[in-house]
Amino acid sequence: MRAQRLALASIEGALKAAGLPPLVWYDVLLEVERAGPDGLRPYELERAMLLAQYNLSRLIDRIEAAGYVERKLCADDGRGQRIVMTDAGKAIRRQMWPIYAREIERAIGGRLSAEQAEVLGDLLGRLVDGRTVPKAASKALSA
Amino acid sequence: MRAQRLALASIEGALKAAGLPPLVWYDVLLEVERAGPDGLRPYELERAMLLAQYNLSRLIDRIEAAGYVERKLCADDGRGQRIVMTDAGKAIRRQMWPIYAREIERAIGGRLSAEQAEVLGDLLGRLVDGRTVPKAASKALSA
DNA sequence: TGATTTTTAATGTAATTGCATATATCCGTC
DNA sequence: GACGGATATATGCAATTACATTAAAAATCA
Numbered sequence: 001m002r003a004q005r006l007a008l009a010s011i012e013g014a015l016k017a018a019g020l021p022p023l024v025w026y027d028v029l030l031e032v033e034r035a036g037p038d039g040l041r042p043y044e045l046e047r048a049m050l051l052a053q054y055n056l057s058r059l060i061d062r063i064e065a066a067g068y069v070e071r072k073l074c075a076d077d078g079r080g081q082r083i084v085m086t087d088a089g090k091a092i093r094r095q096m097w098p099i100y101a102r103e104i105e106r107a108i109g110g111r112l113s114a115e116q117a118e119v120l121g122d123l124l125g126r127l128v129d130g131r132t133v134p135k136a137a138s139k140a141l142s143a
Numbered sequence: 144m145r146a147q148r149l150a151l152a153s154i155e156g157a158l159k160a161a162g163l164p165p166l167v168w169y170d171v172l173l174e175v176e177r178a179g180p181d182g183l184r185p186y187e188l189e190r191a192m193l194l195a196q197y198n199l200s201r202l203i204d205r206i207e208a209a210g211y212v213e214r215k216l217c218a219d220d221g222r223g224q225r226i227v228m229t230d231a232g233k234a235i236r237r238q239m240w241p242i243y244a245r246e247i248e249r250a251i252g253g254r255l256s257a258e259q260a261e262v263l264g265d266l267l268g269r270l271v272d273g274r275t276v277p278k279a280a281s282k283a284l285s286a
Numbered sequence: 287t288g289a290t291t292t293t294t295a296a297t298g299t300a301a302t303t304g305c306a307t308a309t310a311t312c313c314g315t316c
Numbered sequence: 317g318a319c320g321g322a323t324a325t326a327t328g329c330a331a332t333t334a335c336a337t338t339a340a341a342a343a344t345c346a
Contacts, residue, residue, distance in 0.1 A: 002193045003270040004147040009193075027144075043294060050145045052152075055333060057296055062332095079294045079341045081150075111269050123263045126254050127146040188322060198303060200326055205302095222311040222324045 008106040020096050024051075025063055029093040032069055032085050039084030041074065049127075068092055089123045150250040157246045163239050168206055172236040173214055175228050182227030184217065193271075210244075211235055 011023050031048050032039055046056050060083060063069050068089030074080040108117060154166050174191050175182055186214050203226060204210050210233030217223035251260060 003267040050148045120266045124146040
């Protein structure tokens, strides 16, 4: 918890100081950009990022309002939509990366060897693998 | 980030399902209890938990309102106060622990060997050692 | 087919967090 | 022993997040 709070605070602080959007926007933009021209469905994003559905819904509202993504109708599912990248979104993500990267380096790279960082990534990965969204957290309990 | 979100969501979900306060209360209560009968100063808590000052201030408001800690005047510093445990606070912390422990086990213990868990703790510790509160994040930037 | 359940996404409202700033005390120094 | 700055804590207000619920389309199935 503390390591996460520190890393997050450093990154958020740096992004803000640079007049850029918060970190979570980066993650969304990265996923959406990676998804290609057809974008992806909110529920896919939800699973990739492990965000709660209602948080993601409003997060997308904000990112869309800023013009970095667009919501398109989903052809094959009337309930759904596809989130696609805009040029402005691509641009802002590229602007964010150097700041983000610098803070990753400060918070992590500079404190661990390459080998240690890899081990850390592997161990944290084990905590995530096969797990599902927070929404399920309270329900998972009863299971 | 994802590992933290998952672990936190599981723990919060379990605590809530048990009708208990959120995880961060546990951490506060633990620190305060450990500090002994004289309690500790909010700024010490802030540093121990790496919480922002204004968040901690209000967090203490809530925990105090629930009757789990008390704010006492600080003899040797007129600006300050001492946060001390109440009996109700000790009781609730003890109630929270088994739930918390079970979720730690589910989220981490069950997914890592004892050795791996130790390595993880060590590596995360390296990310925290010698670092300071989030408040400093934006300022640390310019430094 | 039509009823029932599940999935996808949004939203009203309450709680929390973040930001900026305020207030009071303390400390060093001149 | 008054002054300027630093430290400790609180708070008004805006933004975000959590909770509970809703709405609508799909999937299941009797």
